[in-house]
Amino acid sequence: MEYLIGIQGQDFVLVAADNVAAHSIVKMKQDQDKVFKLSDKILLLCVGEAGDTVQFAEYIQKNIQLYKMRNGYELSPTAAANFTRKNLADYLRSRTPYHVNLLLAGFDETDGPGLYYMDHLSALAKAPFAAHGHGAYLTLSILDRYYRPDLTRDEAMDLLKKCIEELNHRFILNLPSFSVRLIDKDGTHDLEKLIPVGAK
């Protein structure tokens, strides 16, 4: 019912998440932010079971910050992604697994932009574009069709808008707005919320 999407460009990563926090049939909150800032250049987008998302994401967030305090430098996106996956994997076969689906997006000085797809079975894959949720079924083929590795920021934004318009058109649930962020060498930028036309 929730939706995450990430698109990696030449020197940036564009990510978006929907803003609905729902409990069975009721939208309890329509401006929920599902993006967690792990560091200046790393964002974690987290959806899944109700309490697990925030608990797990904040746990990772604080541990990344602790690493920085102890060692004086920040973890790279690759290391952060692997750390997150390791935690998911460790809890997977415990009595209390975290049922969360994640996208980790970051910019590394040496490696450039990176988008990492993780799911509740603690799979990890570095991908040029990715999506989570039921909406992914509808939008992955759009991404397959129009994605190119050398997308500019505007082109990536247009691609994102295409995906969201398709959701607005075909997805049974109404997702009224989406938070959009961009990560590049200058850090994280909050972009304008996308509100598909026709949705209340």
Added chain:
Amino acid sequence: MALQDLCGFKDSFLNSRWNLPASHPVEYLSESPIQFVIAAADTRSSCNGLVACPASQKILPVHSHLVGTTSGTSADCALWKRILSRELRLYQLRHGRRLSTAGAAKLLAHMLHPFKGTELCVAATLCGWDGGEQENISKMGNETDDLAKTSESDSISQAEARGRNPCPSPAMSRQHCSAGGKQLVRSGPSLYYVCSDGTRLQGALFSVGSGSPYAYSVLDGGVRWGLTVEEAISLAREAVYRATHRDAYSGNCVDVYHITSHGWTRRDREELREEYYREKERERGKVKERREKQEGVEDGQSSGRKK
């Protein structure tokens, strides 16, 4: 798969195994310059289709400026409210000031999270007013300024994220994060929804419990910027009344709490049965009025067309 899964009532409080005070506490913050929080709840506790108690209290004060509404299993709610009060009081003694509502919500959510997957069922909303001490110290007697303060400043989270541990040891040493020595505390009204599945949401309007959809529809229609206190209270009462009418697990009386910078105050408990009869009276009166007006018009028309 799709439609059934998506629309399933997963966290239904209609499960008859528990003693469920399936209430629908209704709270909201006002956005007008006169700021306040209203909390309203019914008073029915049910168990397996019987009304176990028609006069239970679902809104439990936590401290002078924080009130919590409870929904779910009544024993669990009462216990965790007491534990929360204890921890907040300890915090206050150790640090010399009250923990904000956001901090209290985070504390409760972290305490409940280890019990996820068990049959613990608590859905609480914490309604409070933050920043009392600073206001009292710095602005004695400037009450209008206090009330007009907007609560846009970010508050620094006061709880550490905790890894999973099976025993709910309440944090003994909560670290203060202070930015450059100055503590940023959001002051003003605050409303948080905390659930035993670990959810913690901040918002301006929440309705919780088995009757909550009925209450939401009334609230969404009536809530707007600039409500006065009286309008807000009557809207909350109306929402609870409508929900008790439709939901079998809600009923009896309504409690209304009003929270401002001076703390919480409580209205007298009102029987909703009286409200039902009053409404029936009003309806009868309106129908009679309309019929009389109609007859008056017809008389006028027929007298105009003299036979």
